Amino acid sequence: MNRSRDFDETLRDWLDDGADHAPERFIWAALDDVERSAQRGAWRVSLEERFVNMKPAVLVLVTTAAIIVAIATYQLVVGPNVGGPGPTPSPTPSSQSEAGRFSATDLPSIIVTAANAPEGLAVDASEFGEAALLVPLRPGGPPIDQAAFVDARMTNINSTETGGYVSWAALFETAAAAEVAFGYIVNEHGSAGWEMERSSVDPGLGDESASFTGAAYNIFPTNExxxxxxxxxxxAAVGVGDFDAGQVRSIADLMDSRTQ
Structure with a gap:
């Protein structure tokens, strides 16, 4: 029902009862004032009634929510370091991401070279870098991950048409990367690659090791x-073709001792 209309009708009924109740000009002035006054919309009245009729528990929840919003807004505006603990420090790099103990300058002193070869061993050829890295890998096989590869060196020792020896080393940025590369190279020498026979006896070299025998890289009928x-x-220390097994092991032990 329209409140303004009820009010108008009530006033007019009251006026019909007699003009002696109040001067007519005051009554009509009051009516004009009511017509000009802004009335509250229905949505606003309804909202006020909802808050008035709310139970105390609901009002507490609303108040609590308002406080939480205010605190969150304060922290966003003032900054996260005011009145609270500082940011959590970033974790330190794991051992997997730390640089390895060897560098490229160590390679010449670890493999057998013309400058450090024991008596009876003659170095007759050398390879460096990526060319040296790829020498023991199977053509057409899956590529080795070179993302952390640094350098490689290889020397041929006492080479003849019937055999000889090889001293080889590949350097990677981290021990974790070298571990992955070692697993890849071992796998490539086994049944999935060169099809050499892996020994069941661990050679006991370095942090992890393996040894193989059989046909050598599709060139020589025998190798170690x-x-x-x-x-x-x-x-790696390798003997192919016409070689002495004791000499291969001697080269391996010499190289391993130089890493200590």
């Missing part, structure tokens, strides 16, 4: 290969 890893370095 030692593969091992020391930190961020992967190493």
């Amino acid at each position: 290969t030692y593969l091992w890893r020391v930190d961020n370095l992967v190493l």
Whole structure:
């Protein structure tokens, strides 16, 4: 029902009862004032009634929510470091991301070279860098991950048409990267790659090691290969064709001792 209309009708009924109740000009002035006054909308009245009729528990929840919003707004505006603990420090790099103990300058002193070869061993050829890294890998096989590869060196020792020896080392940025590379190279020498026969006896070299025998890289009918890893370095000592097994092991032990 329209309140303004009820009010008008009440006043007019009252006026019909007699003009002696109040001067007519005052009554009509009051009516004009009511017509000009802004009335509250229905949504506003309804909202006020809802808050008035709310139970105390609901009002407490609303008040609590308002306080939480105010605190959150304050923290956003003032900053997270005011009145609270500082930011959590970033975790320190794990051992997997730390640089390995060997660098490229160590390679010449670890593998057998013309400058450090024991008596009876003659170095007759060398390879460096990526070319040296790829020498023991199978053509057409899956590529080795070189993202953390640093350098590699290889020397041929006492090479003849019927055989010889190889001293080889590949350097990676971290021990974790070298561990992955070692696993890849070991796998490539086994049944999935060169199809060499892996020995059941651990050679006991470095941090982890393996040894293989069988046909050598599709060139020589026989070989003995030692593969091992020391930190961020992967190493190999190989004898192919006409070789002495004791000499291969001697080269491996010499290289391993130089990493200590």
